[in-house]
Amino acid sequence: MNNTYQIYLISDSTGETLDRIFLALKAQFRNIEYKVHSYSFTRTENQILKILEDAERSQNSVILYTIVDNNLAKYLANVSDEKKIPCFGVLGNLILNFSKILNQKASHEPSGQHVLNDEYYERIEAIQFTMNHDDGNLVNDIEKSDIILVGVSRTSKTPTSIYLANKGFKTSNIPLVNENSLPKKLRENPQLTCVVGLNTEAERLVDLRKNRMNSLKETENIKYTNIDNIKKEIEEAKKTFRKYRWPSIDVTRKSVEETAASIIKIHEIYSNNVK
Secondary structure, X not given: OOOOEEEEEEEOOOOHHHHHHHHHHHOOOOOOOEEEEEEOOOOOHXXXXXXXXXXXXXXXXXXXXXXXXXXXXHHHHHHHHHOOOOEEEOOHHHHHHHHHHHOOOOOOOOOHHHOOOHHHHXXXXXXXXXXXXXXXXXXXXXXXXXXXXXXXXXXXHHHHHHHHHHOOOOEEEEEOOOHHHOOHHHHHOOOOOEEEEEEOOHHHHHHHHHHHHHHOOOOOOHHHHOHHHHHHHXXXXXXXXXXXXXXXXXOOOOOHHHHHHHHHHHHHHHHHHHO
């Protein structure tokens, strides 16, 4: 018997929302095998029928969908029911309930979250700013940053910065070699914006740095990967964070998303305090 579940993700837009929801869902059931079939921009009954015919031929098929057009969503649900395929609308009830609470009719517009509004352009601007201010570049206007990340090498500063930029935060990141490697503006005014220190366990840092050296096919830099030197770097970084009263996060066992969530919370507290 085939125990692999065939998951059909059907969306009338890019499918990005549905993908993220399914990732969160399957994390709750780790011992189950899935094969995912993704269908984006599904906006006709004919498209739906072809998908369901394929699902009917497979074993253990399950339908998840985000379709905001009521008639099309009903068609999908009805045909799935006829074919005895489990079918779940991810947003349907949520949109209906929100409509009732807000006392406003929903637009039922596919790709509504991708409208080119001010928030979209602000996010694009934040991404551009962050890319330009990566790894200690363009420190002359560092005060324009919403968030500044400071940490020794290989503490996930760049990927965390990019994630924050996608959330709309202009983010600079500064590699911390020693205190003197910090931009003068930051040393003279350590609270000029929200600054967060990143650190990690020394053993983890050794592995990360060795992997980086191997990926770059460079001869191993003994000082760069030596655990005693790394421990000193981490302690010096912690002293710097304490001196300038910067909150810090240990990223050893945190994903980029978890680290970013903590940073956003710190930014909220900082913003409330400077009002």
